[in-house]
Amino acid sequence: MSAALAVTDLVAGYDPGVPIVNGASLTVAAGEIVAVLGPNGAGKSTLIKAIAGVTPVQSGSVFLGEEDITRLPAHRMVRHGLAFVPQTENIFTGLSVEDNLLLAAGILKPTERAGRIAEIYRFFPDLARQRRLAAGRLSGGQRQMAAIARALIVAPRVLMLDEPSAGLSPKLVEGVFARLAEIRAHGVAIVLVEQNARAALAIADRGLILVEGRERHEGRASELWGDPRVAELYLGGVRA
Amino acid sequence: MNLQFLADGILTGAMIGLGAIGVTLTYSILRFANFAHGEFIAWGAYLALGVASASGWLVAGAAIPIGPLSFGWGLVLALLIAMPLTGLLALALDWALFARLRDKASSITVVMASFGASMALRNLLEFLFTSRPAYFSRELQIAIRLGWGVRVTADQLALVALTAILVISLNLVLSRTQIGRSMRAVSENRALARVAGVDVDHVVRVTWLIGGALACASGVMIGLVVQIRPFMGFDMLLPLFAAAILGGIGSIPGALMGGLVVGIAEALSAATVGAEWRAAAAFVLLIGILLIRPAGLFGARE
Numbered sequence: 001m002s003a004a005l006a007v008t009d010l011v012a013g014y015d016p017g018v019p020i021v022n023g024a025s026l027t028v029a030a031g032e033i034v035a036v037l038g039p040n041g042a043g044k045s046t047l048i049k050a051i052a053g054v055t056p057v058q059s060g061s062v063f064l065g066e067e068d069i070t071r072l073p074a075h076r077m078v079r080h081g082l083a084f085v086p087q088t089e090n091i092f093t094g095l096s097v098e099d100n101l102l103l104a105a106g107i108l109k110p111t112e113r114a115g116r117i118a119e120i121y122r123f124f125p126d127l128a129r130q131r132r133l134a135a136g137r138l139s140g141g142q143r144q145m146a147a148i149a150r151a152l153i154v155a156p157r158v159l160m161l162d163e164p165s166a167g168l169s170p171k172l173v174e175g176v177f178a179r180l181a182e183i184r185a186h187g188v189a190i191v192l193v194e195q196n197a198r199a200a201l202a203i204a205d206r207g208l209i210l211v212e213g214r215e216r217h218e219g220r221a222s223e224l225w226g227d228p229r230v231a232e233l234y235l236g237g238v239r240a
Numbered sequence: 241m242n243l244q245f246l247a248d249g250i251l252t253g254a255m256i257g258l259g260a261i262g263v264t265l266t267y268s269i270l271r272f273a274n275f276a277h278g279e280f281i282a283w284g285a286y287l288a289l290g291v292a293s294a295s296g297w298l299v300a301g302a303a304i305p306i307g308p309l310s311f312g313w314g315l316v317l318a319l320l321i322a323m324p325l326t327g328l329l330a331l332a333l334d335w336a337l338f339a340r341l342r343d344k345a346s347s348i349t350v351v352m353a354s355f356g357a358s359m360a361l362r363n364l365l366e367f368l369f370t371s372r373p374a375y376f377s378r379e380l381q382i383a384i385r386l387g388w389g390v391r392v393t394a395d396q397l398a399l400v401a402l403t404a405i406l407v408i409s410l411n412l413v414l415s416r417t418q419i420g421r422s423m424r425a426v427s428e429n430r431a432l433a434r435v436a437g438v439d440v441d442h443v444v445r446v447t448w449l450i451g452g453a454l455a456c457a458s459g460v461m462i463g464l465v466v467q468i469r470p471f472m473g474f475d476m477l478l479p480l481f482a483a484a485i486l487g488g489i490g491s492i493p494g495a496l497m498g499g500l501v502v503g504i505a506e507a508l509s510a511a512t513v514g515a516e517w518r519a520a521a522a523f524v525l526l527i528g529i530l531l532i533r534p535a536g537l538f539g540a541r542e
Contacts, residue, residue, distance in 0.1 A: 154437065
């Protein structure tokens with residue numbers, strides 16, 4: 001079975017002479033969560049931004065199933081089934097919750113939009129109750145849910161999230177990650193970039209430790225969590 | 241004191257407001273102050289004049305006034321044709337100039353380029369049509385009494401109605417359609433819009449088309465109630481920017497409301513302290529409102 005997402009030897013960054021991602025590789029299967037961890041400045045966010053077409057790719061390849069999507073513009077990535085939730089400013093605060101979803105549903109056929117939004121509301125009932133509210137008035141946890149809902153509207157094959165736990169209380173992080181586990185159960189491949197290694201590895205199937213723009217350690221989440229070298233060197237002792 | 245200034249101010253405000261909507265749209269989507277916008281007003285008026293004249297030559301009766309109005313269906317047809325043509329002119333200017341600077345040059349470079357484009361477009365109009373004023377119609381109109389000392393012509397009422405139709409239509413497009421949501425999204429966060437699947441280049445093209453079309457409508461209104469001159473758009477530039485800033489740059493209702501405030505302030509000062517003070521009065525009001533609300537009437541704080 002081919003991977004839902006296969007990234008090979010990716011080199012990316014804003015300045016061609018100074019790559020931030022320096023030969024990283026990554027594969028994610030359908031229905032699998034892969035956590036991308038590492039110290040600050042390791043290139044975790046740049047890696048998924050490059051995959052999503054936001055940061056320029058200098059070399060390497062990105063395949064979505066059998067399709068080569070390397071260097072496609074960001075707005076066309078979504079049409080191929082790759083959705084990305086940035087860390088900050090990940091919803092349109094001036095638009096209502098419903099308009100955020102309708103905007104993202106724009107790439108679907110007009111006849112499919114209402115049905116898909118109804119499905120999303122069933123999955124996120126809180127958002128259904130707040131559909132008319134300006135998204136900027138949602139609480140932190142609700143905003144994160146709205147951002148994930150916006151990304152899910154197009155029924156992506158791969159969902160990539162940049163630090164979805166940032167700025168949320170532990171209880172809200174638990175709620176967001178529980179939702180991610182449910183999304184995985186629907187067969188979506190998930191790439192999760194996180195500083196919160198404990199929470200990420202708790203739901204991830206596999207983990208990847210990125211250092212200086214390329215993977216240094218890779219393995220099953222439970223193995224990585226138990227590896228003292230990984231915890232000491234790259235996770236900053238977060239097991240405590 | 242009679243309320244004639246209010247009627248005059250609303251009409252002037254409608255003309256300024258339609259132009260200011262284009263300025264505010266361009267600013268919010270493309271992030272630069274387009275000083276060539278006034279030329280779209282002038283070019284829109286001349287394009288409409290060209291089409292109206294052609295329809296008058298080609299079809300007998302096209303110039304015969306409709307009911308109490310001073311113009312015939314030829315001008316209505318001309319407006320419908322000139323609006324998309326002016327939109328295409330704006331699009332062509334973007335293709336020839338602004339798109340080549342976008343994302344590469346600083347915003348002040350793009351603003352200065354718009355100054356250059358403004359001069360080039362204005363001088364081209366003067367070269368083609370000379371600076372002698374032209375008119376859509378030379379029919380005399382009898383003003384209608386509305387009470388409280390207010391008298392308006394049928395043309396003025398029709399133009400205020402046209403403004404209302406255009407603004408309501410634009411509002412519906414922005415709030416109910418996919419392209420409208422995309423425009424609001426790009427205005428708020430261009431990078432996120434791309435990630436959400438919005439084709440930003442398409443949104444930019446539609447913005448130029450809408451801005452140009454509304455500028456044309458504004459130009460036809462000025463041409464109908466005042467006159468058509470190559471400098472007509474340039475003369476409107478300061479009121480346009482005053483209205484856009486007063487309403488809160490980026491806000492469509494704000495641009496219209498800003499236009500009405502500027503128009504009414506100008507008309508009130510002309511009726512009270514003298515016509516030579518009208519521009520000064522509008523700007524004193526602008527400064528006063530911005531001191532109280534720095535983001536403008538409808539603007540969001542950064």
